[in-house]
Amino acid sequence: MSGLFITGTDTEVGKTFVTSALAWAFRRRGIDVGVMKPVVTGCRRGKGLLLSEDANQLLRASGADDPLDLVSPYRFEPPVAPAVAGKISFDRIEETYRILARRHEIVLVEGIGGLLVPLDAKRTVADLARRLGLPVLIVARACLGTINHTLLTLETARSAGLEILGVVLNRRNQRPSLAERTNPQVIRKLGKVPVLGVIPDLRRPSPGKGAGYLKTAAILRQVRSRQIQAGRRVKRLSLLDRRRIWHPFTQMADWKKVEPLIIESAQGVWLTDVKGRRYLDGVSSLWVNLHGHRHPDLDAALRRQAGKVAHSTLLGAANVPSIELADALVRITPQGLTRVFYSDSGSTAVEIALKMAFQYRRQNGSPGCWRFVHFVNAYHGDTIGSVSVGGIDLFHRIYAPLLFKGFKVPAPYPYRGVSSEDSLRELRKTLDSHREEIAAVVVEPGCQGAAGIITQPPGWLKKVERVCRESGVFLIADEVAVGFGRTGTMFACQKEGVRPDFLCVAKGLSGGYLPLAATLTTEKVYRGFLGSTGSLRTFFHGHSYTGNPLACAVALENLRIFRRERVLERLKPKIRLFTEELGPFKQLLHVGEVRQRGLIAGIELVRDKVRRTPYPWEEKIGIRVCQSLRERGILLRPLGNVIVLMPPLAISPDELRFLCRETFAALRSVTERPLDRI
Ligand SMILES: *Cc1c(COP(=O)(O)O)cnc(C)c1O
Numbered sequence: 001m002s003g004l005f006i007t008g009t010d011t012e013v014g015k016t017f018v019t020s021a022l023a024w025a026f027r028r029r030g031i032d033v034g035v036m037k038p039v040v041t042g043c044r045r046g047k048g049l050l051l052s053e054d055a056n057q058l059l060r061a062s063g064a065d066d067p068l069d070l071v072s073p074y075r076f077e078p079p080v081a082p083a084v085a086g087k088i089s090f091d092r093i094e095e096t097y098r099i100l101a102r103r104h105e106i107v108l109v110e111g112i113g114g115l116l117v118p119l120d121a122k123r124t125v126a127d128l129a130r131r132l133g134l135p136v137l138i139v140a141r142a143c144l145g146t147i148n149h150t151l152l153t154l155e156t157a158r159s160a161g162l163e164i165l166g167v168v169l170n171r172r173n174q175r176p177s178l179a180e181r182t183n184p185q186v187i188r189k190l191g192k193v194p195v196l197g198v199i200p201d202l203r204r205p206s207p208g209k210g211a212g213y214l215k216t217a218a219i220l221r222q223v224r225s226r227q228i229q230a231g232r233r234v235k236r237l238s239l240l241d242r243r244r245i246w247h248p249f250t251q252m253a254d255w256k257k258v259e260p261l262i263i264e265s266a267q268g269v270w271l272t273d274v275k276g277r278r279y280l281d282g283v284s285s286l287w288v289n290l291h292g293h294r295h296p297d298l299d300a301a302l303r304r305q306a307g308k309v310a311h312s313t314l315l316g317a318a319n320v321p322s323i324e325l326a327d328a329l330v331r332i333t334p335q336g337l338t339r340v341f342y343s344d345s346g347s348t349a350v351e352i353a354l355k356m357a358f359q360y361r362r363q364n365g366s367p368g369c370w371r372f373v374h375f376v377n378a379y380h381g382d383t384i385g386s387v388s389v390g391g392i393d394l395f396h397r398i399y400a401p402l403l404f405k406g407f408k409v410p411a412p413y414p415y416r417g418v419s420s421e422d423s424l425r426e427l428r429k430t431l432d433s434h435r436e437e438i439a440a441v442v443v444e445p446g447c448q449g450a451a452g453i454i455t456q457p458p459g460w461l462k463k464v465e466r467v468c469r470e471s472g473v474f475l476i477a478d479e480v481a482v483g484f485g486r487t488g489t490m491f492a493c494q495k496e497g498v499r500p501d502f503l504c505v506a507k508g509l510s511g512g513y514l515p516l517a518a519t520l521t522t523e524k525v526y527r528g529f530l531g532s533t534g535s536l537r538t539f540f541h542g543h544s545y546t547g548n549p550l551a552c553a554v555a556l557e558n559l560r561i562f563r564r565e566r567v568l569e570r571l572k573p574k575i576r577l578f579t580e581e582l583g584p585f586k587q588l589l590h591v592g593e594v595r596q597r598g599l600i601a602g603i604e605l606v607r608d609k610v611r612r613t614p615y616p617w618e619e620k621i622g623i624r625v626c627q628s629l630r631e632r633g634i635l636l637r638p639l640g641n642v643i644v645l646m647p648p649l650a651i652s653p654d655e656l657r658f659l660c661r662e663t664f665a666a667l668r669s670v671t672e673r674p675l676d677r678i
Pocket of ligand 1: 344345346347348350379380381382444449450478479480481506507
């Protein structure tokens with residue numbers, strides 16, 4: 001099963017003619033060739049049907065006898081851009097292509113117009129070519145000006161991640177000018193692609209005549225070898241991954257035993273692996289993606305900045321995107337936060353807040369106040385400082401000798417018997433008895449993410465803030481996971497009007513594109529570091545990539561999308577739908593609790609629902625559920641016995657329903673096997 005996608009540098013360059021010629025040439029070589037022109041506009045109406053002259057021409061040349069609905073599933077009457085003509089489903093086009101690919105040895109797919117012709121609000125012909133996983137052949141007109149058009153098309157194809165087979169020049173003057181004669185050479189050299197045919201302007205064009213000018217053998221060889229290479233490539237990547245890569249939070253002895261899932265591309269909420277299988281990205285690529293993969297505006301922002309400068313340092317210099325982003329962040333974060341310090345991960349964002357709070361105390365009259373209060377089950381990252389304020393023993397026990405000591409207090413976990421009041425009582429007690437030692441309280445607002453989406457009862461966070469104020473200690477809010485709309489408001493702190501002294505953001509900051517983090521703080525803290533050089537009040541901290549312009553440019557665009565697409569407003573009905581869809585889970589035999597905050601949900605599985613007995617973690621129940629989901633086309637990653645659903649904010653209602661229903665089915669099939677009932 002193999003295919004080729006034929007596109008052009010423009011409309012009217014003769015794509016249909018070249019495709020027909022190629023189909024004809026393949027057929028002459030005894031190849032069973034199928035043809036497809038998935039979208040056609042400007043169709044004629046006849047016998048109650050929409051007819052396509054192009055589709056007929058392709059069918060005649062190929063000798064295929066597929067019904068018109070397979071060759072051109074989308075036919076529209078008005079001669080306008082497809083995005084205007086009507087609604088197009090990539091799923092349907094892909095299904096249709098697969099049917100044809102099963103019927104024929106090679107399928108030639110002709111795109112409509114050029115690569116940037118919009119097929120809907122977000123996707124272009126280039127996206128369709130990638131979705132079908134086909135290499136492209138570019139048809140260009142062999143006249144003056146073709147170099148510019150061809151190079152532009154090549155650049156578009158490459159930045160869309162497409163594989164380019166080559167260029168065919170069509171309709172060259174019978175007596176070519178010097179420019180026309182040298183064009184193929186220039187395209188080969190500057191475009192770095194083979195020219196696979198130069199067809200003259202034929203007086204009576206026919207596919208047979210056109211075929212004579214094409215390098216059919218070369219094209220055929222490439223199309224076929226690509227298929228063989230694709231198989232070899234998957235094997236090689238899979239082998240190399242297991243031989244070379246050490247995966248995070250992964251028992252590599254287990255990893256080695258299974259075929260790795262290798263992601264190749266993505267679009268919207270869907271990831272595609274090297275074998276062309278698609279998966280709904282149910283955890284937003286580990287909680288980072290917001291507006292979907294390959295959002296055109298984020299892609300464009302990244303390319304725009306790459307066209308200027310990829311990186312320059314913030315040590316001793318400033319750069320444009322980091323300035324713009326800092327201002328934008330201050331405008332959307334809780335009041336009082338006016339200063340932005342950049343880094344590159346959630347862990348470093350927390351680390352920086354800790355160091356700032358520590359140093360502030362040291363040099364502003366309370367040098368003894370340098371310890372931190374943190375919560376049981378907290379997760380703030382994996383660097384030594386952030387692990388020191390973490391509370392997940394399973395991950396962090398072994399590092400105990402390396403960590404600095406603080407005060408650990410329980411966080412609310414009503415399902416496991418810890419109420420808001422219990423937690424606050426302990427917090428007050430700790431702050432009362434150790435006031436002279438404490439710099440700050442570190443908290444994950446809204447829910448403890450990595451612990452299993454343990455949601456906090458409303459009002460708890462506000463009370464934590466109050467206790468901090470009364471005791472004169474800083475509040476560090478780690479919104480690395482919940483920031484940027486996940487909980488329904490831009491930041492979880494804003495739900496209860498909480499104004500932390502430090503705010504740590506990362507994951508969603510760049511919309512899931514690049515590693516970027518920021519620690520925001522107040523004027524008061526900032527001023528505590530001012531002084532002469534000799535005073536050594538400088539904050540001696542910084543990373544090589546601090547304020548990286550590429551990441552900041554994308555992050556800035558990420559924030560603009562929130563406004564432009566009214567993301568938070570449009571999220572409300574999705575959150576309601578999510579709540580509805582999660583309702584039935586509570587009745588399942590092994591679901592202990594379903595916890596939801598906005599578009600985040602955790603489903604805690606228990607061996608015994610009445611006694612709330614957890615599954616022993618060696619049983620890997622969460623992993624088994626997620627394995628079953630993978631077969632259903634959904635990618636999730638569990639947290640122990642908690643199944644986490646955290647799709648991109650851009651997920652559509654239908655996709656959200658699909659995610660919930662498949663998860664429901666997978667949970668039943670894994671936890672309610674007949675054996676369990678005996
Ligand atoms: C993920 C996470 C971190 C760590 O972020 P990294 O980018 O993985 O270092 C810190 N805090 C919270 C709440 C997180 O969810």
